[in-house]
Amino acid sequence: MDWISGRIRMISVKIISFLRFPPVRTFLIFGVLPILFVVSLFLGRYDVSPSHVIQLLAAPVINLMPANIIHINPSWTPTEENVIYQIRLPRVIASILVGAGLAIAGAAYQGLFKNPLVSPDILGVSSGAGFGAALAILLGLGSFIIQMSAFCFGILAVAITYLLSRSYRTTPTLILVLSGIIVAAFFSALTSFTKLVADPYEKLPAITFWLMGSLASVRYSDILMIAPPLLIASAVLILIRWRINLLAVGDDEARALGIDTKRMSQFIILCSTLITACAVCIAGIIGWVGLIVPHLGRMLVGPDYKKLLPVAFVLGASYMLIIDDIARNLTSAEIPLGILTAIIGAPFFAYLLNRRSVGWT
Amino acid sequence: MILEVENAGFSYSGGRQIFSDITFSLADREVLCILGPNGIGKSTLIRCVANLYTLCSGSIRLFGEDLSGMKHIEIAKKIGYVPQAHEIVFPFSVRDFVLMGRAPHLPAFSSPGNRDYAKADEKIELVGIRKIANKPVNEISGGEYQLAMIARALTQEPAILLLDEPTSHLDFGNQIRILEIIDQLTDSGIAVIMSSHFPDHAFLSSDNVAIMQHGSFMAYGRAEEVVTEENLKRTYGVDVSITYSRDVDRYVCVPHKSGLCRCKPMR
Numbered sequence: 001m002d003w004i005s006g007r008i009r010m011i012s013v014k015i016i017s018f019l020r021f022p023p024v025r026t027f028l029i030f031g032v033l034p035i036l037f038v039v040s041l042f043l044g045r046y047d048v049s050p051s052h053v054i055q056l057l058a059a060p061v062i063n064l065m066p067a068n069i070i071h072i073n074p075s076w077t078p079t080e081e082n083v084i085y086q087i088r089l090p091r092v093i094a095s096i097l098v099g100a101g102l103a104i105a106g107a108a109y110q111g112l113f114k115n116p117l118v119s120p121d122i123l124g125v126s127s128g129a130g131f132g133a134a135l136a137i138l139l140g141l142g143s144f145i146i147q148m149s150a151f152c153f154g155i156l157a158v159a160i161t162y163l164l165s166r167s168y169r170t171t172p173t174l175i176l177v178l179s180g181i182i183v184a185a186f187f188s189a190l191t192s193f194t195k196l197v198a199d200p201y202e203k204l205p206a207i208t209f210w211l212m213g214s215l216a217s218v219r220y221s222d223i224l225m226i227a228p229p230l231l232i233a234s235a236v237l238i239l240i241r242w243r244i245n246l247l248a249v250g251d252d253e254a255r256a257l258g259i260d261t262k263r264m265s266q267f268i269i270l271c272s273t274l275i276t277a278c279a280v281c282i283a284g285i286i287g288w289v290g291l292i293v294p295h296l297g298r299m300l301v302g303p304d305y306k307k308l309l310p311v312a313f314v315l316g317a318s319y320m321l322i323i324d325d326i327a328r329n330l331t332s333a334e335i336p337l338g339i340l341t342a343i344i345g346a347p348f349f350a351y352l353l354n355r356r357s358v359g360w361t
Numbered sequence: 362m363i364l365e366v367e368n369a370g371f372s373y374s375g376g377r378q379i380f381s382d383i384t385f386s387l388a389d390r391e392v393l394c395i396l397g398p399n400g401i402g403k404s405t406l407i408r409c410v411a412n413l414y415t416l417c418s419g420s421i422r423l424f425g426e427d428l429s430g431m432k433h434i435e436i437a438k439k440i441g442y443v444p445q446a447h448e449i450v451f452p453f454s455v456r457d458f459v460l461m462g463r464a465p466h467l468p469a470f471s472s473p474g475n476r477d478y479a480k481a482d483e484k485i486e487l488v489g490i491r492k493i494a495n496k497p498v499n500e501i502s503g504g505e506y507q508l509a510m511i512a513r514a515l516t517q518e519p520a521i522l523l524l525d526e527p528t529s530h531l532d533f534g535n536q537i538r539i540l541e542i543i544d545q546l547t548d549s550g551i552a553v554i555m556s557s558h559f560p561d562h563a564f565l566s567s568d569n570v571a572i573m574q575h576g577s578f579m580a581y582g583r584a585e586e587v588v589t590e591e592n593l594k595r596t597y598g599v600d601v602s603i604t605y606s607r608d609v610d611r612y613v614c615v616p617h618k619s620g621l622c623r624c625k626p627m628r
Contacts, residue, residue: 112451242472246461248451253444256411256463257517258437303451306472 012057012351016299021153025300029311033096036321040092043329046083052076056084091328092321094120094218098279099289100313101230105272106278106290107297107312108237110270111248111305113173120276120290123180124156128157129280134194146210147222147281156278159182162269172265173251196290212336213284215324226278233271234313240267241309248305272326286320286337293319295352362386363552364410364521368419371402371409379405381418385569386552387521390547394563395556396586397573398597403556406474406573407523410554411442424520437465441514442523446506446530453498455509458589459485459494462516480624484512511542515551522546524555528562540566560614562602563588572596572626588614 018024041057042050053076059072065328074081105120113122121127132153164179165172176316191211198204237244244266244278247252279286296319297312323344368428370381379402387393395403408414410421412428421428423439441462452595463603473481478536485494488508493501498509507527524543528536536543536559543553551592557563563570563584571581572598593614595602600617 111451116450230608239470241468242467243464245453245457249453249458249461250444250447250450252408252413253442254464255413255433256437256440256442257461257480258434260431260433298451303453304457316390 008351012092014214019104019299028300029314032259033314033321035319036325037092040095040325041084041088043173043326044088045332046079048076048080048083052080052159053073053084056081086249090218090220091324093223094215094282094325095225095320096317097223097294098232099323100285100317101234101275101279102286102290102321103237103293103312104234104237104309105275106340107294107305107309108244108268108272109116109290110242110294112265113177114248114250116295118293119178119287120272121184121285121287122177124157124183124187125273125276126280126285126287127184127191129154130211130285131187131191131194132156133210133281133284134191134198137203137206137210138194138198140203143217147225151277151281153187154280155273157187158227158269160274172262184233187222209336210284211338213286213338213341214327214328214334215283216328216334218282222282226282230275230278233274237268237271237275238309238313240264242306244268244305244309244327248303283337286341288349289316289320289323292345292348292352295349340360363389363424364554365420365422366410367410367422369406369416369421370412370418371405372417378576380573380627382577383419385571385581386579387552390550390552390568392543392547392553392555392567393569393571394567395554395571396558396563396588396596397556398557401573402576403573404525407442407525407554407556411440411523412436413442423603434465437517437519439519439524440521441517441519441527443464443507443514443527445525446503446510449499452499454495455490455498455505456481456485456494458498458509459516461511462513465517480518481512481516484515487515487545488512489538503530504538505534507531507535507539508542510537517544520551522551522553526552526556526558529558536562538564555585560588560593565613566611585612588612 019028038054038057041050041053046058055072059074062070062072065071102120106118109118109120109122117135129150132149132151135153136149137350141149161179161183164182165176168175191207191340194203195207198207243254243259246257246259247261247264247268254261254264276290293316294312296309296315297308300315301307301311304318323337323340327337327340364387366383366385369383370378372378383406385393385586395406397403405414407440409416412431412433415429423431423436428436458479460477460481462474463473467473467477474514482494485491488511490505490508490512493505498506501509511522511524511527527539528542531539540562540605544547547553567584569582570584570618571578572587573579575620579596580592588603590601593599593603597616602615602617603612604615606609606613
């Protein structure tokens with residue numbers, strides 16, 4: 001056993017130093033996402049040749065110029081155009097938004113709660129959203145209402161958590177986490193109840209699939225709906241990112257350094273909740289991304305939030321693109337995202353815990 | 362007077378009173394040392410001055426302005442607070458850690474720039490921890506960590522530095538090093554309030570000394586007048602001899618111990 005763990009440690013030290021090697025690091029941060037973006041459009045059940053994909057992508061931009069200079073004539077079929085623009089592109093954009101959002105929200109929460117094991121749903125947003133969606137499905141409402149219901153119940157759950165924690169006076173972050181656990185448990189129970197009473201042939205599978213997370217049916221209208229709040233909240237977090245360092249060191253010290261810690265934590269909770277609720281309402285519940293990606297970021301650029309937060313944003317997008325590519329291409333049937341993130345995430349996290357003893361966190 | 366504390370009293374909400382009726386003031390470049398037994402409220406008093414706790418009675422005036430009416434960020438430009446060492450989860454580098462002291466001088470939506478890094482580096486140099494500037498802050502020794510926290514407080518460019526037991530948990534050499542740095546700071550125009558467990562330190566580097574006992578100041582004044590054999594006996598419950606040592610050219614304070622000494626006097 002010792003021999004094995006020794007080997008693992010040695011290999012992981014080598015991997016880390018390779019990842020931190022500046023050219024590799026720069027490539028991972030800036031280069032991977034554009035490549036994944038294009039490659040993800042190549043992949044799919046319907047065969048579209050890569051050259052057609054690139055022409056399809058380039059055409060709308062290039063054809064803006066006067067036709068006598070440069071012009072791309074359509075060599076693709078309408079079906080191909082449809083597959084790329086109506087199915088794959090929205091899905092790729094949604095993956096990027098969801099992954100980036102969950103990662104940045106998770107990273108911010110880990111700093112706020114001074115705990116590297118925290119994920120964006122620590123205050124109950126996912127459980128609330130899950131119940132909201134399950135309830136709407138149970139009542140046979142349309143997909144837009146399901147999303148809105150998920151969004152609203154997600155926000156509601158965090159609001160309850162926050163109010164619950166305010167009724168105590170001591171150590172706010174610990175009480176917040178405990179309140180989050182209480183509220184999450186409550187909404188999980190309500191979700192279970194809706195599953196119990198749901199029609200087992202039609203509505204129960206729909207609820208179950210929603211809870212496992214998927215981007216299969218995402219459309220431009222969904223993206224237009226979630227992109228503005230998600231991007232604005234992310235931008236706010238990125239603007240205040242350096243100050244998250246101070247919260248991560250300690251509340252008292254942050255206050256002695258002139259930070260209004262109460263307002264700042266309200267800000268972070270508001271932004272992270274908004275981001276997570278946006279992600280969850282179109283993608284369902286996707287765990288692990290917000291927990292693991294910030295750690296990947298720390299592996300590359302260290303714990304300083306000035307660098308970490310933007311890096312987590314980009315890495316989260318890449319990570320989610322990979323997960324979604326696997327989800328739609330690995331088997332003939334779609335694999336729910338929540339399953340994949342856990343299957344890939346859990347062993348990876350075990351490995352991270354092992355790394356802790358080497359000392360980078 | 363740059364800081365005036367008047368009839369200060371504090372108790373935790375609904376709990377027992379920690380201290381009451383404490384009055385003292387701090388002049389420019391003064392070092393005030395607060396002595397007292399464990400758990401008597403020295404840290405609480407310092408935290409009140411740092412505006413982390415709000416007084417229940419009395420007032421604290423900073424440059425004539427009442428502390429309770431000031432914003433955190435305004436106070437942080439004038440008062441630097443060095444807490445007792447505690448564990449940090451994320452391994453920030455010492456440089457990033459010291460840099461956090463720039464927070465009160467930066468607008469809310471901005472990150473530190475080159476000038477701020479230069480200021481942090483200057484203070485790192487001042488306290489003498491340049492060699493470990495790139496090490497993670499949770500992998501350095503207790504003494505180095507204390508110095509890093511002092512450097513961070515100095516990066517705030519405060520007029521007053523509050524040190525909560527800066528020398529506890531430190532070895533002999535590091536204790537003296539911290540006191541030497543405190544001397545340097547007062548030379549550069551900073552006033553210091555520190556709490557300590559070592560009466561000797563009062564002689565070493567303080568102008569004024571306050572002894573805290575039973576929830577208020579039992580004695581307050583110049584070090585030679587306050588740190589006396591009776592006062593220390595009353596405070597710590599052990600006999601103490603205060604003698605003048607020609608070797609170090611100052612008063613020293615030596616506790617007695619009941620029972621025989623294990624070492625034999627050399628003749």
